[in-house]
Amino acid sequence: MKKTFIFLSLISSVYFYSQDFSSINKILEKIEAKGKKMKDATNYDLKGKKFxxxxxxxxxxxxxxxxxxxxxxxxxxxxxxxxxxxKSFSNIFTGDYIRKKNAISVRANFLEGKQIAIPLVYNLYLMNANDVWYLKDINNSKRWIENNNLIKKKK
Incomplete structure (x- = not known):
């Protein structure tokens, strides 16, 4: 009797958990569909750009x-x-970055030529909306807009 009860509980738990996994798969498919709408920025060159x-x-x-x-x-x-x-104050940080497709990891570990104990680290995602390139901070959703888009061109 115990074996039958354990077997039935095992079968019923697998049935109910499989329903949860199907809903998770649906959510993942929606996320992937949104991700495919994002523009691939592998051909966008960051060198020489300001945000x-x-x-x-x-x-x-x-x-x-x-x-x-x-x-x-x-x-x-x-x-x-x-x-x-x-009054205005300024700090100049230097460092390096790593890019993998649209994801960019920035590390600024020098303040005006001297190494700092805790570097500034940003995890950014390169995005495009209406032909405006910007970097979106993954942690706090702040947007760094490309400098060329801020300057209005006179005709």
Whole structure:
């Protein structure tokens, strides 16, 4: 009797878990379908490109400029504008990056030529919307817009 009960419970649990797996597969298929709509950026060259992130806070404003150099390194300039005093401060970070298709991992481990203990690390995803290239931070969804798209061309 015990063996029959265990066997039936095992069969019923497999049946109910298989229903959960089918719903998970449906969700994964939807995610893959959305992923296929994203533009593949393997042919987009980052070397020589600049991306800008602008943030505004109550007491200060921040502008971050991320430049991918031709030699494979990167430079990140952080400009901080203090609203109460009107003064501006800047930090210049240098480092390197790794790119795999649309995913880019950025590590800035030097502050004005001196190595820092905890480097700045960003995990970014290269995206395109309406022919505007931008980097989306995976951790906090902030967007770094390509500098060429910020400059309005005069006709």
């Amino acid at each position: 800008v992130l602008v943030e505004d806070f109550e007491d200060h404003g921040e502008r971050h400029i991320l430049e991918f150099n031709i030699d494979g390194s990167l430079t990140m300039i952080e400009l901080i504008d203090d609203k109460s005093t009107g």
